[in-house]
Amino acid sequence: MPTAVITRRAIIAxxxxxxxxxxxxxxxxxxxxxxxxxxxxxxxGDHEMGFTRAGDDLTVTxxxxxxxxxxxxxxxxxxxxxxxxxxxxxxxxxxxSTSSNGKVEQVTARRSGDSVAIETLKGMTTAPARASPxxxxxxxxxxxxxxxxxxxxxxxxxxxxxxxxxxxxxxxEIDDSYDEAGVWIGLRGRLKDKSVMxxxxxG
Numbered sequence: 699m700p701t702a703v704i705t706r707r708a709i710i711a712x713x714x715x716x717x718x719x720x721x722x723x724x725x726x727x728x729x730x731x732x733x734x735x736x737x738x739x740x741x742x743g744d745h746e747m748g749f750t751r752a753g754d755d756l757t758v759t760x761x762x763x764x765x766x767x768x769x770x771x772x773x774x775x776x777x778x779x780x781x782x783x784x785x786x787x788x789x790x791x792x793x794x795s796t797s798s799n800g801k802v803e804q805v806t807a808r809r810s811g812d813s814v815a816i817e818t819l820k821g822m823t824t825a826p827a828r829a830s831p832x833x834x835x836x837x838x839x840x841x842x843x844x845x846x847x848x849x850x851x852x853x854x855x856x857x858x859x860x861x862x863x864x865x866x867x868x869x870x871e872i873d874d875s876y877d878e879a880g881v882w883i884g885l886r887g888r889l890k891d892k893s894v895m896x897x898x899x900x901g
Contacts, residue, residue, distance in 0.1 A: 724835055724836045724837065724838070724876075724879075724880045724881055724882065725749045725751070725756065725881070726749065726881045726882075729748060729749040729750065730746070730747065730748055730749070731745075731746070731747040731749075731835065731881075731882065731899070732744065732745070732746050732747075732899070732900040733745040733746075733884070733885075733897040733898060733899055733900060734897070734898045734900055735762075735764055735895065735896075735897055736895065736896040736897075736898065737766060737889075737893055737894070737895055737896075738893050738894055739894075739896075742764045742765060742766050743762065743763050743764030743765060743776070744762070744763055744764075745760070745761075745762045745897060746760070746761050746762075747759065747760050747761075747835060754785055754786045754787075755783060755784070755785050755790075756783070756784040756785075757781065757782070757783055757784075758780075758781070758782040758783075758784070758833070758835065759779075759780065759781050759782075760778065760779065760780040760781075760782075760833065761778070761779055762776070762777065762778040762779075763776070763777050764776040764777075774799055775797070775799055775800075776796075776797070776798050776799070777796070777797045778794065778795070778796045778797075778848065779794065779795050779796075780792065780793065780794040780795075780831075780833065780847055781793045781794075782831065782833060784836075787838075788809070789809055789814075789829070789830040789831070789839070790808070790809055791806075791807060791808045791809065792805065792806070792807040792808075792831050792847060793805070793806050793807075794847050794848060796848045798848075802819075803818065803819065803848055803849060804818065804819055805817070805818050805847060805848065805849070805850040806818075807825075807831065807845070807850065809827060809829075811827065812826075812827045813825065813826065813827055814826065814827060814829045814845075816845060816850045817850070818849065818850040823850065825843060825845055825852060826842070826843050828841075828842035828843060829842060829843040829844065829845055829852070830842060830843075830844060830845075831844070831845055831846075831847035832844045832845065832846060832847065832853060832866075833847055834872075834874050834882055834885060835881075835882040836882075837859075837864055837874065837876055837880060837882075840857035840864055840866075844857075853868065853869060853870065854868045854869050855867060855868035855869060855870060856868055862875055862876055862877070862878075863875050863876070864876070870887065871887055871888045872885060872886070872887035873885070873886045873887065883899050884896070884897050884898060884899055885897035
């Protein structure tokens with residue numbers, strides 16, 4: 699399995715940027731994130747996340763629903779559900795279920811010791827202990843290897859900071875944006891068919 703190569707250039711100026719962020723600094727006030735999803739400027743769906751703390755544990759749930767239409771006729775449907783557990787600021791586990799135009803994928807990932815065990819419908823693989831799913835909300839995850847939460851495969855990408863954005867390049871092309879508190883506020887990416895996907899925060 700290929701290993702993701704991550705280059706972090708978060709330190710750009712000022713001694714304050716040398717300080718590590720406290721655990722869960724990226725959690726939004728109110729514990730929810732909602733985005734409208736656009737493809738080439740046309741709204742195609744919604745992406746919603748919920749954040750629940752219990753001591754050192756943070757549970758993050760995600761629901762995504764999209765439908766691309768040709769005129770009034772849906773030609774592509776997508777749904778995705780995920781549940782992440784972060785413990786003490788570190789990724790602990792992930793469970794996802796995805797349907798992409800009827801193709802079903804499931805991923806279960808758990809960190810234990812010096813590795814992350816990733817199980818899909820195709821079998822089991824192992825990733826480094828520092829690996830995290832690319833679920834965008836936590837920019838601290840860009841410091842280590844990333845894997846695809848939908849397929850379970852390791853991503854061959856680099857992640858570099860540019861102002862309030864993280865630029866993810868390689869097998870995928872995504873710009874993630876964050877506010878001053880580190881909360882995820884938007885996304886812009888180019889899909890394989892060259893169309894442009896954009897997330898606009900609703901609240």
